[in-house]
Amino acid sequence: MTNVLTFRAPPLPFYILGGLSDFAQGDRHLSRQGIGVFDLLIIRKGCLFVGEDERKYELTPGRALILRPDAYHYGFEGCRERTEHYWVHFQTAGDWSAEEGEGSDTQIARPEEGAPRMLHSFDPTPYRLQLPQFAALPQPASMYALLDRIIALNETSYLGITRWQIDALFQQVLQQLAGTLRKQASSPRAACAQQAAAYLRRHYKEDIKAEQLGEHLRFHPIYIARCMQAEFGCSPIEYLLRYRIEQAKLLLLRTDFTIARIAEEVGFHQAAYFASRFTKYEGLSPRQYRQRFLKE
Incomplete structure (x- = not known):
């Protein structure tokens, strides 16, 4: 089982430089x-023998390997034949981690402790971009074509429009890599959490009980809660509260509804309880939130 590299986005990982190297027999x-x-190393022809710390990889055509920025990399054997491989240096300005096991691309529902709160609903919502550290590409020719286009643009990368084109192509490279994880058997835990989240979003205006959610998904409520805690970092109830508050933020900005009506529109029975929850999550009351964005 390969390691999975998880990037907290935005910001997205960005391209630095890339090329196509041609190794002769014996090169490493x-x-x-x-x-x-x-x-990022992607083999087009031959075989490259690369190690990262205690792990060793034999990279054959159509295989991709991402070497980490904090690890020791080495060639543990010379090439046995002529070997062509693409290399791409990239980095992220955001947080990232590595863990062994299957990945999922679920959204991050809870900001990290100490992270700044979102000012309004149009701020970017953080999510996880997960890439396999070692993978077999399902369509190598498509990846080769993308990388050839990026390399061809390197000569004029000092131009802003070219840099924009390179970044757009590089995001397609990342999408193809991420796609190899989604083609693997999906985690039952992730599937359960995603189904629960979808149900909560569709019915957020209604009174939703744990038993009702369990009956709909045909899972025990305790199992659903564990799945959501693992995938989203929160319980079903907290996920529902956060989603209701996000909808309330939109109504505060786009309508002149009273606070009491907004509370009712998003599923709260009592305006006072809505205001207390809103203040807890956003750091200011619904009225203060609305006034902050009103035109003077």
């Missing part, structure tokens, strides 16, 4: 320690 990957950037 350089030994490097903590280079500070991610190094």
Whole structure:
């Protein structure tokens, strides 16, 4: 089972530099320690023998490997034949982590402790971009074509429009890599959490009980709660509260409804309880939130 690299986005990982290297028989990957950037290797022809710390990989055509910026990389054997491989250096300005196991692309519902609160509903919502550290590409030719287009643009990368084109192509590279995870058997835990989240979003205006959610999904409420805690970092009730508050923020900005009506529109029976929950999550009352964005 491959390691999964998880990037908290936005910001998205960004392209730095890339190329196509041609190794002769006997050549090997350089030994490097903590280079500070991610190094994506994709083999087009031959075989490359690369190690990262205690792990060793034999990269054959159509295989991709992401070397971490904080690890020791080395070639543990010379190439046995002529070997062509793409290399792409990239980095992220956001947080990232590595863990062993299956990945999922579920949205992050709870901000990290100490992170700034969103000022309004149009701020970017953080999510997880997950990439396999080692993978077999389902359509190598498509990946090769993307990388060839990126490399061809390197010569004029000093132009703003070219840099924009390169970044757009690089995001397609990441999408193809992420797609190899989705083609693997999906985690039952992730599937349960996603079904629960979808149900809560569709019925957020209604009174939803744990038993009702369990009957709809045909899972025990305790199991559903564990799945959502693992995938979203919160219980079903907290997920529902947060989603209701996000809908309330939209109504505060787009309508002149009273606070009491907004509370009712998003599923709260008591305006006072709505106001207390809103203040807890946003750091200011619904009225203060609305006034902050009113035109003077």
